[in-house]
Amino acid sequence: MMRFQNPVSNSFCTLTIFSIVVISAFSFISCDDSIDPKTTYKERYILNFIIRGDTTLQIATLTSSYNVEGVDPSINEIDPAIKDADIKIWYNGEVYTLRDTTIARSDTSRYNNPVHCYYINNFPPAEGKSVIVKAELNNGKKLTAETKLPSNIGIDSCDRIIPLSYKNQFSIVWRKLEEEVYYFVRFRIYYKHNSEFHIVEVPLDYNTINGKVTPVYPGVTRKTIFNYELSALDSVMKNISLGDGQKSSYQIMRGEYEVIIMDKPLSDYYSSIHGYMDDFSIRIDQTDYTNVTGGYGIFASYRKQLLAATLKEEYIRSFGYKAGN
Template sequence: MGCGKHAERCLFRQAASWHICPNQKTVVTQVNDSRVKEFRTVQQAVSFLFQRKLHIPAVLLLIGSLSCDQPFDPRAALDRQMVLYAILSNDRAEQYVRVEQNYMPERADPTQDTSNTVLSDVIVTLRESARLYRFRDTVLSRPDTSRYKFPMQMYVLSPFIPEHGKAYNVLAQSRSMGMAYSTVVMPTAPTLHIAYPASVVFQNPISHGPGELIQFSAQLSSLAKGYIARLYIYYDVLKGSEWVEERIELPLGSWKTDPDYYGLDMLYYPQVTASPTTGLFNSTYKNGFLQSIIKQLTTVQYLNNRIVYKWVVFVVFQADPNLFDYYTSIQEYRDPRSIRLDEPTYSRVNGGLGFAGAYTLDSLLFVLPENFPGNRQ
């Protein structure tokens, strides 16, 4: 009995004039002169060899041959699921949702995969209490086309601005993959306060000492799990015949050890942080960095341009638990004494993968006087 195309994988034992041949159905055939015996499982073949007191190497060769007959793939079978991604926010009138399907990378480096995994048979809705809103499909250009050459296919709801403190249910329904949904709750509005003497310093920063403190405080929403606070100075600058609005962020400090150094190099800025238990926090800046920024803009960067400083804005970003947990899950491991970088896959979507989160932006604005130092109208 021949082995056909599997002959190159047959094991031969000349003294006993028999051979064992595995095929793709794991049927093992033993030939001894004119007698033919077939085995349906590897276990039966191995048992037969032991019963006939054949050598152990032959058994090992049999098992090794059978194992080599099956290609090794460390990847598990793909569990096809819908992937939903959405971030609701109150700082824009358009809300976007992406809906795709998961995929199995063909290469070891998944970033080399350029296939389009977008689902085209999806209906996306947003529910708030008894109100139901339907998204429409749209296409956006990619800022970076080094990997994907096709535009981004998304779903948009416009005009729509989610409200503080309200819960929203994001739902995606696909004819081919079923339903996936997630619920997010917008944080309530924080209470913002500017402390004395910051309001006085802003009238004329040059007339105050560089060590003068500029302090803000805020009471965060109990629905926020993370936050970041920033301080900006806004100004208009004349470029050619057009006035252009720009802004620059004030740093918290410098990495230099000299406490009286206010240069604009080696600066550090606020980072996303977990909300304190009480929800209350303070942000402190030094007037010296504000002075340095005004000097840099007025006497160096825009020396020959007309410039008008308009206002200072204290901005507080609040992240709901879904968004904050997602953000922290993609950062490096948070234990500085550990070399572990692994964390479980983050998902807050029922019936699929991905997440839906929310954030709010709230601000406190201080209008600068017309005679603010550096103004050139």
């Protein structure tokens, strides 16, 4: 087993891209909610593997269920990670083997040992391709799953020069993919202050409820049409240098649309826990979503698509900032 710190640790942290929303949610409980938790214990195995389309470094985890005294699973202090498994993926006529490693654990409130995971580097996922994963444990147990890497979206319209004199909004619109999938969307501004680079996200708009102003962001959605209010962009631009009289020390570099396209299994998983929820709903029938044969967990993928946007120089200068190159 190989143990190292980078680049896996850095990539592992970026998996929370969906904080969103996506990766941190893939911890599967050790028993089915519909079953009495203190019936005869049966060990189960959980494979979680999300292929990221924005990197060639991919990370998987393999764990087992566990039994505890009583009914509180949080008292368990024995790491359920499974080591020394054989995990392979079949892709585009090639077979790739994942290697096991450990990375530093940021939260040691429950487990003190490093996080055990499996990784593969230099794996180039391409849009629209099918991928199969097979994991074989030392006891002979096998887990398998398959997914199809999502394709890039086809843009119908996108405001790449902002703002436009005849519009109080800027927008991005694309065609829906054949499968019903979810997207994560955001528009961000890249700027520099005192030689340091910064990024700030722009909301679609602001709502005022009971006197409190709240930003509205796209979040995870099936929508494919997004209209950003120019007034929301104005607010973000002003707040970049809030309280600082040296406006000219800020340099606005660019704007950028980011769209993350989830594949069908990832969308199905998200829908299983959020699909028909609203602020007033309580779900009592939620089940563990899995697309892994022979066990539990999820094997899925997502793709990131970026579109650069230019903020007009006269607009930037209206806030006292400099326009970057």
